[in-house]
Amino acid sequence: MTRGIDRYSSNSLHSSFFSIFSFAELRDENYVNNGLFAAQTTIHSSTCAYTLVINQRNISQCPIVVSSNQYGAETPHVSQRHGRHYKPYQRKVVDDNTLHDNQDDLTDSGDNFFPRDLPVSPSLHFSGESRICQRRVASLVYRLEHLQQIQRTERLRAERYANSVKGHHSQLNNIDTSFGKLESNVSSLIKAVHSIEQKLFRLKKINNNLEHKMASVVLDMDEVNTHIGRRDLKATSDFYDVNKKKDTPEHSTPCSKVTRGLYKYEDCGALRKAGFTKSGEYFIQPSALSCSAKVWCDMETEGGGWITFQRRMDGTENFFRNWTDYRDGFGVISREFWLGNNNLFLLTNQKQYELRVDLWDFNHRYAYAKYRHFKVDGERDLFRIHVSTYSGTARNGLYLHNFALFSTIDRDNDKHTYVNCAEKWDGGWWFTSCGSTYLNGRYHRKSNVRQRGIMWNSWKYEQLKHSEMKIRPVRF
Numbered sequence: 001m002t003r004g005i006d007r008y009s010s011n012s013l014h015s016s017f018f019s020i021f022s023f024a025e026l027r028d029e030n031y032v033n034n035g036l037f038a039a040q041t042t043i044h045s046s047t048c049a050y051t052l053v054i055n056q057r058n059i060s061q062c063p064i065v066v067s068s069n070q071y072g073a074e075t076p077h078v079s080q081r082h083g084r085h086y087k088p089y090q091r092k093v094v095d096d097n098t099l100h101d102n103q104d105d106l107t108d109s110g111d112n113f114f115p116r117d118l119p120v121s122p123s124l125h126f127s128g129e130s131r132i133c134q135r136r137v138a139s140l141v142y143r144l145e146h147l148q149q150i151q152r153t154e155r156l157r158a159e160r161y162a163n164s165v166k167g168h169h170s171q172l173n174n175i176d177t178s179f180g181k182l183e184s185n186v187s188s189l190i191k192a193v194h195s196i197e198q199k200l201f202r203l204k205k206i207n208n209n210l211e212h213k214m215a216s217v218v219l220d221m222d223e224v225n226t227h228i229g230r231r232d233l234k235a236t237s238d239f240y241d242v243n244k245k246k247d248t249p250e251h252s253t254p255c256s257k258v259t260r261g262l263y264k265y266e267d268c269g270a271l272r273k274a275g276f277t278k279s280g281e282y283f284i285q286p287s288a289l290s291c292s293a294k295v296w297c298d299m300e301t302e303g304g305g306w307i308t309f310q311r312r313m314d315g316t317e318n319f320f321r322n323w324t325d326y327r328d329g330f331g332v333i334s335r336e337f338w339l340g341n342n343n344l345f346l347l348t349n350q351k352q353y354e355l356r357v358d359l360w361d362f363n364h365r366y367a368y369a370k371y372r373h374f375k376v377d378g379e380r381d382l383f384r385i386h387v388s389t390y391s392g393t394a395r396n397g398l399y400l401h402n403f404a405l406f407s408t409i410d411r412d413n414d415k416h417t418y419v420n421c422a423e424k425w426d427g428g429w430w431f432t433s434c435g436s437t438y439l440n441g442r443y444h445r446k447s448n449v450r451q452r453g454i455m456w457n458s459w460k461y462e463q464l465k466h467s468e469m470k471i472r473p474v475r476f
Contacts, residue, residue, distance in 0.1 A: 271305070279304075319338065319426070345378045354370065374387050397456045
């Protein structure tokens with residue numbers, strides 16, 4: 001039903017409208033329906049009651065248009081109603097300067113890598129706040145892209161660091177392996193040093209022994225030279241020929257009979273190199289001998305240059321002699337003889353010599369034994385023999401006699417506990433426990449005999465007819 005409104009009613013309604021609006025304004029912030037502000041009131045008259053509902057949009061969700069005066073101050077919209085400012089929704093207004101200040105807070109470590117003036121599309125028309133939002137969004141997009149670029153860079157850097165760590169880990173493994181090898185090398189070095197210390201200790205002992213030996217050699221040489229200088233012309237053999245006494249051995253010629261310096265060759269090797277090619281008797285001057293000595297030089301066997309110091313051929317010389325005879329020598333050097341242990345000592349200690357032993361049996365078969373190293377010590381060491389490095393056809397008959405001492409009927413230096421081998425076997429030699437090699441025994445004129453005589457059992461078990469022992473410099 002529609003009623004007309006008179007003037008009075010019109011005035012009343014106008015007045016009520018103001019009350020409604022005022023009431024609505026009071027309830028704008030309290031009543032919200034589906035996102036819209038709603039205000040309602042009921043007007044009562046004498047005849048009717050009117051309920052008015054007024055809906056308004058929530059302007060808090062809309063951009064606020066802000067303008068600036070000439071001084072840059074904000075000028076809010078002024079409601080034309082009632083001549084007062086109308087602010088239905090209070091919110092903070094952000095201008096361009098405030099946005100720029102907030103962008104400073106978004107920088108990384110104080111570096112302003114975000115532009116302050118981001119471009120806005122000229123084709124779009126926004127309110128002031130919309131432009132600010134657009135710039136803020138653009139700034140955030142720019143920062144997001146920059147952060148993504150930083151993330152990619154950091155990822156690549158992390159990969160490089162991972163590879164570097166792997167490389168360092170490999171290097172550490174190599175260092176660990178090298179350190180293990182170094183520890184092993186140091187351990188080996190310590191063992192080597194310990195071994196060297198032990199060797200040095202042994203060498204010191206050897207050096208002390210050598211010093212004692214050298215002193216003994218010097219004394220032996222002095223005694224030998226003194227003895228040779230005093231020796232006269234009387235015979236050293238106790239055996240007589242049928243008609244007359246034997247002469248003094250030719251190699252025992254005293255110093256008074258030979259002019260020193262007349263013979264400058266120290267051995268038969270030097271004579272052979274000087275051009276003497278005929279075997280026979282020669283005078284030599286050993287470096288340690290005060291007098292010249294007459295010797296037999298073999299200039300034919302294996303290139304010549306051999307000094308013969310023992311010969312057995314027919315049994316004309318007795319080899320069953322005492323220590324002194326074997327020390328000084330006896331016999332005739334062109335026949336059967338022993339040159340003398342003192343002479344062997346002086347000769348074999350002036351340089352390195354080799355030994356050769358030539359053997360013949362009664363059937364004219366021949367064999368020889370050769371030793372690369374041969375030396376005889378002095379009388380203080382009981383004329384110890386040093387013989388090694390065999391070659392030849394007679395087999396190594398002296399391998400048991402190396403380092404053996406010389407024994408005679410009056411000097412028992414062999415290793416046999418109960419027997420004097422020199423006395424039992426009728427001659428002087430380098431015996432061990434009598435042994436199986438012996439060239440100074442009783443001479444037998446046949447091979448098949450039971451008694452010991454001239455023997456080299458490593459070649460054959462029978463009496464030998466002929467033997468010669470000779471020496472020559474190793475460097476001939």
